Amino acid sequence: MDAVTSAPARIILICSGKGGVGKTTLTANLGIALARLGERTVVLDADFGLRNLDLLLGLENRIVYTAQEVLAETCRLEQALVKHKLEPNLALLPAGNPRMLEWLTPEDMQRIVAMVAERADFVLIDCPAGIEDGFKNAAAAAREAIVITTPEVSAVRDADRVIGLLNTRGVAPVQLVLNRVRPRMMASQEMLGVNDVTDILALPLVGLVVEDEQVIVSTNRGEPLTLNGNGSPAAKAYQNIARRLRGEDIPVEDPSKARRGLRARLMNKIRKTTGLF
């Protein structure tokens, strides 16, 4: 961990506008996935009102200090950072008391993120829902952003609002993750299509996550899907997002256009193994 050779950290805000669309799940899974790829990663819970990132990572019982004590200088940053047992490249900086919201300023956020960034390759900031102070504080500290949305009118509308605010704040690049995609509904046009959403929001798609029951199972356990090489569709999607963030060129597949059925799968297999057709 020598600070001498390392490039400046990527500081990425994970935000959505609308609540409950998958920010915290993405932050936890992406954090683990990046760490597994060898990146020193810190995930920062900026949702001080309703903190949950600790729970999704299974670290809730190991919190001693939080961002609050670090800011008050009653503890050192190292004391507050919670390292993941199975993935030591990942550390969580827990959110403090909800009353932090009353006094926290954008400068406080910038200060704490700058401290964290000194020792990391990636800093992921789990943003609260909404576009009020919590969002503004978090956005002030971020360089780039991932906006996550589901293919639903209200989520897309709120995402658009957030994208506008990020643009005026000079946060760039801003990339999109489309979450909870139901391929069958999309194929029958009973859900906004992948291109509909990317056209409307005019953002590059950095990932697509299908609706996947395994997400709930992993949340119950406090073990993100990316932790154990789980082969579920969502796990693969989160891993791919991590690799794309590092610059790998992995095309995003539209699952509503994937050919289904035994014959199609067989043809696909033949095509892949032989390079024919």
Next chain:
Amino acid sequence: MTLFDFIQRLLGRQKPSGTMAKERLQLVLAHDRSDLNPELLEQMRREILEVVQRYVEIDIEEGDVSLETEDRVTALVANLPIKRARPLPALVAAAAAVGMAQAPDPEAQQELALPLACEPAEDPSPADPD
């Protein structure tokens, strides 16, 4: 999709809901992005028509001013069918009224597309409840 929906779609009576979602979003976002509500838009439409009428005779009933959005750029698109240009003296008077140096070409373009700021301005005031 229920059987009823399916039949409605087969008969071409109902659009798939995904398509409706896209159309509704495009409309609502055009307004969100420009921060103009329908009332303000209507007021602006009337004022634009008023100004244009000083220069050319237009068909008020056919005149259409609307917001369109593509690639995060919202444009104010006015489609104003021109009946005929006003006589020159009237034009000069009108130009003077709006502080222009000279009267514009009466063969002016019929369609005006004015790109608006793509993003809503930074929150106008902290007190704004929005």
